Amino acid sequence: MKWLLRLYPRAWRDRYQDEFEAMLAQHGVSMLDFCNIVFMAARTRLTTGQRVERRHARGAAAAGILAVALCVSVGSIALSSLRGPTVQASPAIVTKSIIYHRVNGHWKQTSTLHRGELARFTFSFRQHGFAFTPLHVNWVLQHATFLPTGTYPYGHVVYGGELRTIRRARQSALFSSVSIIPKTLSGHFYLQFDCYSVGVEPPHQISKVVNALDHSDKRLVISET
Amino acid sequence: MLIDAKDTFGVKLGPGTLYQAIDRLQQQGLIEALPSTDRRRPYRITTFGVRELETQLENMQRFTATGLQRLTAR
Numbered sequence: 162m163k164w165l166l167r168l169y170p171r172a173w174r175d176r177y178q179d180e181f182e183a184m185l186a187q188h189g190v191s192m193l194d195f196c197n198i199v200f201m202a203a204r205t206r207l208t209t210g211q212r213v214e215r216r217h218a219r220g221a222a223a224a225g226i227l228a229v230a231l232c233v234s235v236g237s238i239a240l241s242s243l244r245g246p247t248v249q250a251s252p253a254i255v256t257k258s259i260i261y262h263r264v265n266g267h268w269k270q271t272s273t274l275h276r277g278e279l280a281r282f283t284f285s286f287r288q289h290g291f292a293f294t295p296l297h298v299n300w301v302l303q304h305a306t307f308l309p310t311g312t313y314p315y316g317h318v319v320y321g322g323e324l325r326t327i328r329r330a331r332q333s334a335l336f337s338s339v340s341i342i343p344k345t346l347s348g349h350f351y352l353q354f355d356c357y358s359v360g361v362e363p364p365h366q367i368s369k370v371v372n373a374l375d376h377s378d379k380r381l382v383i384s385e386t
Numbered sequence: 387m388l389i390d391a392k393d394t395f396g397v398k399l400g401p402g403t404l405y406q407a408i409d410r411l412q413q414q415g416l417i418e419a420l421p422s423t424d425r426r427r428p429y430r431i432t433t434f435g436v437r438e439l440e441t442q443l444e445n446m447q448r449f450t451a452t453g454l455q456r457l458t459a460r
Contacts, residue, residue, distance in 0.1 A: 177405055183425035184401060188388060197400025205406065 162190065168202035168224060199228045411435070 162185050166178055203225045391399045408429065411417045416435035420428045
């Protein structure tokens with residue numbers, strides 16, 4: 162388990178590693194414990210604000226993403242076998258979301274999600290009974306790129322409002338990654354779509370053309386219910 | 387501590403969560419580490435921690451009493 166504890170900052174390891182290892186040796190490590198340790202290690206790195214080696218930061222981010230993907234897959238399989246479709250109709254569901262990102266200095270519409278797409282997602286999920294869908298792969302790819310580099314694979318994201326720094330944005334991305342598990346388990350997985358656009362502030366020209374903006378989470382998302 | 391939390395309160399604490407709490411409580415001066423001969427390390431609550439805990443528990447007690455009182459009054 163020593164390799165797992167290397168995800169923690171060096172100062173933390175110097176202080177707690179021995180007793181932490183002793184505790185793990187005594188109690189054993191379940192899959193949930195493993196996920197818990199990975200997340201807490203990433204959180205400790207983020208919250209202590211220590212300067213860490215880039216290699217280790219990338220390793221922690223990649224391990225965190227893989228752990229989340231694993232939890233999502235296991236949770237989704239269990240959920241689909243117990244409760245049927247993961248995405249359920251609800252009064253709060255958006256019928257259309259348009260998300261913009263800044264690509265090479267220009268704002269571009271990178272994705273549009275309609276209720277039909279969500280329905281297809283539900284259908285394929287149910288039909289194949291396979292939890293790790295292309296949507297998950299896309300999500301993992303985006304976050305695996307974003308956490309260490311601060312950019313998404315298809316363009317740079319500009320943060321405004323409360324999310325002015327890359328560090329805050331990374332925290333936000335990490336917490337949205339963590340929150341996907343209860344969302345999945347509660348049957349509201351579709352909310353994950355919105356996590357792609359966290360912190361995007363709309364430029365003036367886009368503000369002119371949109372009908373309604375949802376600023377509740379500092380996102381540039383047009384929602385038509 | 388993990389077993390105690392589960393048996394007493396039905397809360398399953400993860401090891402990472404537990405040590406983050408220990409770290410935070412130490413930084414706030416609410417608990418302190420004791421010398422240890424083996425790899426396991428005991429902790430004890432400080433005088434300041436006792437005062438803080440008393441305050442918190444009294445607040446919770448008032449909160450619970452008020453809640454039960456209002457439920458009874460319905």
